[in-house]
Amino acid sequence: MIIASEQDVTTAVLAEAARTPDARFREILTAAVKHLHAFVREARLSEAEFQQLCGAIARAGQLTTASHNEVVLAAGSLGVSALVCLLNNGQGGKGDASETTANLMGPFWRLDAPRLADGASIVRAPMPGLPLFVTAWVVDVHGQPVAGADVDVWQASTEGFYENQDPSQPDMNLRGTFTTDAAGRVTMRSIKPAGYPVPVTGPVGDLLRAQGRHNLRPAHVHFMIRKPGFKTQYSQVYVDDDPNLDSDVQFGVTRALVGRFVQREAGAPPAADVRGPWVTLEHRFVIEPGQSRLPRPPITGKADGARPQMAVLSRRAAPEV
Numbered sequence: 253m254i255i256a257s258e259q260d261v262t263t264a265v266l267a268e269a270a271r272t273p274d275a276r277f278r279e280i281l282t283a284a285v286k287h288l289h290a291f292v293r294e295a296r297l298s299e300a301e302f303q304q305l306c307g308a309i310a311r312a313g314q315l316t317t318a319s320h321n322e323v324v325l326a327a328g329s330l331g332v333s334a335l336v337c338l339l340n341n342g343q344g345g346k347g348d349a350s351e352t353t354a355n356l357m358g359p360f361w362r363l364d365a366p367r368l369a370d371g372a373s374i375v376r377a378p379m380p381g382l383p384l385f386v387t388a389w390v391v392d393v394h395g396q397p398v399a400g401a402d403v404d405v406w407q408a409s410t411e412g413f414y415e416n417q418d419p420s421q422p423d424m425n426l427r428g429t430f431t432t433d434a435a436g437r438v439t440m441r442s443i444k445p446a447g448y449p450v451p452v453t454g455p456v457g458d459l460l461r462a463q464g465r466h467n468l469r470p471a472h473v474h475f476m477i478r479k480p481g482f483k484t485q486y487s488q489v490y491v492d493d494d495p496n497l498d499s500d501v502q503f504g505v506t507r508a509l510v511g512r513f514v515q516r517e518a519g520a521p522p523a524a525d526v527r528g529p530w531v532t533l534e535h536r537f538v539i540e541p542g543q544s545r546l547p548r549p550p551i552t553g554k555a556d557g558a559r560p561q562m563a564v565l566s567r568r569a570a571p572e573v
């Protein structure tokens with residue numbers, strides 16, 4: 253159609269969207285066009301602001317490499333990843349009755365982590381950190397143990413780097429795949445994770461600085477649980493004494509995922525080489541019926557060169573409005 257007014261633009265684009273043969277894609281596209289156009293009207297987006305927005309989106313794509321995904325980081329920093337997770341798990345995240353143990357996959361899962369025996373350590377080189385001994389149970393929605401489920405685990409070092417970001421760590425350090433036993437249980441050894449800053453060298457950094465937000469994630473361990481007949485579950489278990497639980501830059505922390513990391517000193521240590529305090533974590537994951545799907549890995553390899561310098565932004569008090 254020939255456009256006679258600003259309203260006509262929306263009408264024309266929606267009319268083209270209506271031609272889409274695939275019903276689901278048509279539904280998504282129609283909603284996206286309606287909300288995008290409404291956003292432009294509500295914000296009264298200027299031409300310069302529109303160009304700035306396009307530039308930020310393009311830059312997020314350009315910065316995405318085999319070892320860093322700026323697009324996923326941006327989605328998390330705007331709460332989109334958390335919203336998608338809670339709408340799609342635990343009956344739509346409608347409150348305590350349907351509380352889910354699912355969480356964001358995040359940008360750091362790698363395919364083909366080494367398969368390890370029950371109780372094995374995911375630490376592949378000597379590194380600082382309190383020894384951590386994890387016991388995790390996987391149950392179905394009726395509380396019955398799920399045996400034979402694959403459990404991928406990954407986490408950052410105490411210096412705040414995943415191995416893919418840090419050329420000084422061995423390949424696949426702090427990553428492993430375990431299998432649940434007849435009781436639906438896996439045990440593993442690691443180090444107590446520390447919180448870490450997300451990269452702020454791209455548009456995500458600009459976004460956080462503009463809002464006066466910090467760029468820290470509270471300390472956590474990632475899990476991904478897979479078994480045929482069950483929906484693949486991504487999860488993260490957060491360290492309960494982390495000061496940033498209520499201001500996670502990725503909006504990931506839910507009550508169900510604040511873990512009980514207990515520091516212990518008394519009694520026999522759980523391994524012969526443990527000389528000082530150690531930490532235990534026990535956590536239960538509830539997986540739902542559905543399709544077991546291996547996700548597309550957000551990253552595929554390790555960074556080379558020097559370890560990146562990670563800036564930490566401080567959080568400003570909210571302005572009076």
Ligand SMILES: [Fe+2]
Pocket residue numbers: 358360408469472474
């Ligand atoms: Fe993480």
